[in-house]
Amino acid sequence: MSTAVTENQNQDAQQTDDAGEEAIPTYDIVLRVRRYDPEFETEAHWDEWPLTMYGTDRVLDALHKVKWELDGSLSFRRSCAHGVCGSDAMRINGRNRLACKTLLKDLDLSKPILVEPIKGLPCEKDLIVDMEPFFQSYREIMPFLVNEDHTPTGERFQSQDDRARFDDTTKCILCAACTSSCPVFWTDGQYFGPAAIVNAHRFIFDSRDQAGDMRLEILNDKEGVWRCRTTFNCTEACPRGIQVTKAIAEVKKAVFASAL
Amino acid sequence: MSTPLKTKIQVPRSRDLEVDGVKYNRAGSSRSRFEMFAWLFMRMSGIVLIVLVFGHLFVNLMVGEGVHAVDFGFVGGKWANPFWQVWDLVMLWLAMLHGTNGIRVIIDDYAARNTTRFWLKVLLFVASAFVILLGTMVIFTFEPCPAGADPSLLASFCSAH
Ligand code: HEM
Numbered sequence: 001m002s003t004a005v006t007e008n009q010n011q012d013a014q015q016t017d018d019a020g021e022e023a024i025p026t027y028d029i030v031l032r033v034r035r036y037d038p039e040f041e042t043e044a045h046w047d048e049w050p051l052t053m054y055g056t057d058r059v060l061d062a063l064h065k066v067k068w069e070l071d072g073s074l075s076f077r078r079s080c081a082h083g084v085c086g087s088d089a090m091r092i093n094g095r096n097r098l099a100c101k102t103l104l105k106d107l108d109l110s111k112p113i114l115v116e117p118i119k120g121l122p123c124e125k126d127l128i129v130d131m132e133p134f135f136q137s138y139r140e141i142m143p144f145l146v147n148e149d150h151t152p153t154g155e156r157f158q159s160q161d162d163r164a165r166f167d168d169t170t171k172c173i174l175c176a177a178c179t180s181s182c183p184v185f186w187t188d189g190q191y192f193g194p195a196a197i198v199n200a201h202r203f204i205f206d207s208r209d210q211a212g213d214m215r216l217e218i219l220n221d222k223e224g225v226w227r228c229r230t231t232f233n234c235t236e237a238c239p240r241g242i243q244v245t246k247a248i249a250e251v252k253k254a255v256f257a258s259a260l
Numbered sequence: 261m262s263t264p265l266k267t268k269i270q271v272p273r274s275r276d277l278e279v280d281g282v283k284y285n286r287a288g289s290s291r292s293r294f295e296m297f298a299w300l301f302m303r304m305s306g307i308v309l310i311v312l313v314f315g316h317l318f319v320n321l322m323v324g325e326g327v328h329a330v331d332f333g334f335v336g337g338k339w340a341n342p343f344w345q346v347w348d349l350v351m352l353w354l355a356m357l358h359g360t361n362g363i364r365v366i367i368d369d370y371a372a373r374n375t376t377r378f379w380l381k382v383l384l385f386v387a388s389a390f391v392i393l394l395g396t397m398v399i400f401t402f403e404p405c406p407a408g409a410d411p412s413l414l415a416s417f418c419s420a421h
Pocket residue numbers: 228229230302303305306307309310313355356358359360361362363365366
């Protein structure tokens with residue numbers, strides 16, 4: 001899994017030390033954030049803060065610095081701060097990434113760093129979007145194990161090969177970076193979107209699950225897998241390195257196999 | 261395109277979410293196999309079109325005198341032959357249906373409102389039906405040796421030549 005995004009080679013920027021002292025290098029950066037507050041304005045605007053950050057800092061740390069020290073009204077979601085919970089997907093310099101996994105030193109610091117909410121979902125405030133349409137399609141694909149057999153007393157066993165079949169799609173953290181990078185989804189949010197298909201894939205190809213056919217039928221929809229135009233935006237956006245477009249193609253093939 | 265904004269404060273995650281006339285709530289399922297067959301048709305017709313289009317270009321532009329041989333008589337001669345009539349007919353229908361479906365998909369991708377979509381598609385289907393019907397008619401009713409034409413323009417097989 002290689003998800004590091006590098007825009008430049010910022011050599012050890014301005015070393016703050018004069019002697020051989022082991023100091024963490026600091027950078028002067030400019031953070032430009034797309035702001036929107038529905039209580040006071042009808043249009044979004046940009047706010048800009050010059051910050052001095054450490055070489056080990058991430059975009060999330062810069063947002064924290066603003067929120068905690070400069071402007072407490074700045075709103076964004078984050079929880080784990082370590083790429084696990086999937087709550088801080090945002091558009092950073094035009095690309096969907098997790099703020100907590102994007103190191104400042106990997107960005108082009110000669111220009112302001114642009115931070116916007118993810119696209120295609122209605123903005124509620126600043127970087128917070130309404131995720132409901134995203135989760136609506138997630139719920140529709142039945143993201144839970146369906147097995148009508150007698151409940152076993154222990155674990156449901158599965159061979160390593162059977163487990164490997166859907167390993168990639170188990171990694172999803174539902175951050176919506178993929179779905180909100182998809183131009184088909186931007187239009188009207190009716191397309192199921194890559195994340196829902198990834199999570200359907202996780203169960204369709206699970207040998208323990210028995211509702212694969214139902215999920216395939218659900219995705220053989222006007223707004224289902226056939227709307228995918230293989231632009232690969234989703235694969236590029238996924239912070240978990242999931243081969244999203246490949247998973248969609250596998251579901252397309254499975255729909256054919258079950259429908260023809 | 262920036263993220264659409266709500267212009268009035270709404271209850272977060274409201275069920276009737278609508279921004280600038282665009283509905284974000286999923287409209288419910290619309291299952292049919294049409295999209296599956298349309299997807300398959302794009303690939304299948306694409307493969308056949310590679311043969312038809314490049315065969316067409318090769319025969320018209322490269323074989324013999326090449327592009328210099330193309331004139332009224334050349335076209336007339338081709339359409340007097342049932343082989344080329346069928347070739348051109350299949351090429352016309354496949355290219356038009358393939359292109360029309362491609363544009364239909366693009367309309368679905370870019371037009372956000374249902375009424376815009378509807379009228380763009382009406383325009384598209386009328387235009388492509390016109391081209392398909394006109395083209396089919398020409399291929400079958402084309403008269404290679406119209407009576408009273410300048411004999412020097414006619415194909416070699418015309419009796420007036
Ligand atoms: C030469 C052989 C051709 C091949 C192999 C081919 C193949 C394809 C394929 C596979 C797609 C689907 C792309 C997708 O779903 O993402 C497509 C789309 C399309 N094709 Fe073709 N095609 C050919 C010729 C043509 C011709 C002659 C026309 C015009 C009459 C045409 C117009 C379109 C349009 C408008 C689209 C939709 C554009 C899009 O999907 O972004 N194609 N083509």
